[in-house]
Amino acid sequence: MTTITTLDELQALYGESHERSRRKELPRLIEPYRALIAASPFAVLASVGRDGLDCSPRGDAPGFVQILDDQTLLLPDRPGNNRIDSLRNIVENPQVALLFLIPGVGESLRVNGRAEISLDPALLELGRAQGKLPRSVLRIHIHSCYFQCAKSVLRSGLWDAARQVERASLPSAGEIFRCIDANFDVETYERDMQHRQRTSLY
Structure with a gap:
């Protein structure tokens, strides 16, 4: 057999996850997770809709994803190509995931939750940058969040200037x-x- 087709087969191949990897997954932000989000200038937004999956880059000055409270994030939508793939998906299915990256830092932060597209003037104002309001903002309600170890970044040499x-x-x-x-x-x-x-x- 060369293809895994059941969860039992998958579990037998990989075994149990480490306890630490389970304990780091939390239903709300803790101070270290807040610090990672505040330092991140780049995140990848994943969404799913009737036409399939989408994975979209988002970036701005560090802290562009704002923390409204320990279970809510605010992501402004900056001008792009107007395909609005992510936003179309969110209208149909609010489930989203975010991966936060920080230049020079191996660890990343993963956030899973549900998003809503908001035109609330107060929230749009929070997303103002360079004197301009975003057209909309995503209010993301966190279901789980956890940090990812540095192994993949170390293997890739992502922040190694010699490998650019x-x-x-x-x-x-x-x-x-x-x-x-x-x-x-x-x-x-x-x-x-x-x-x-x-x-x-x-």
Whole structure:
């Protein structure tokens, strides 16, 4: 047999989890978890809807995900590509997960919960950045949260400057579009993209 098809088979392969890994999962934030969120400038938001799963990057200055209380987070929605995949999913299914990363830190923080899309003026004001309000905010009600050990970051060398990849060694966004459409104007797109990145982050 080369494929795991039952939970019993999976459990037999991996055995029981360590007690410490179970104890670190909590239904609310503790002070160390609050500190990790406050220091994080980047998170990945996972959601699920009728068309499947979505995993979307979110980033801003450290603390951009605000802690309203020990069981509630506030995530502002900054301008993007207007696909709104995550938001569509949340309308259909409020279950979400967040993975918080902190540059230079091996440990990460995982949060699972339920999200609602809010237009509450007071919450929008809390999400203001660079003088601009977000179009909406996610109010996330925490079901569980726990920190992840540093093994995956250490294996990947994620924060090792010596292992950083030169951007020019990979296809640019314009070149990727040209692979999709042979007539795509890469030069104009990439020139305009630089302007958009300077003027439309908020």
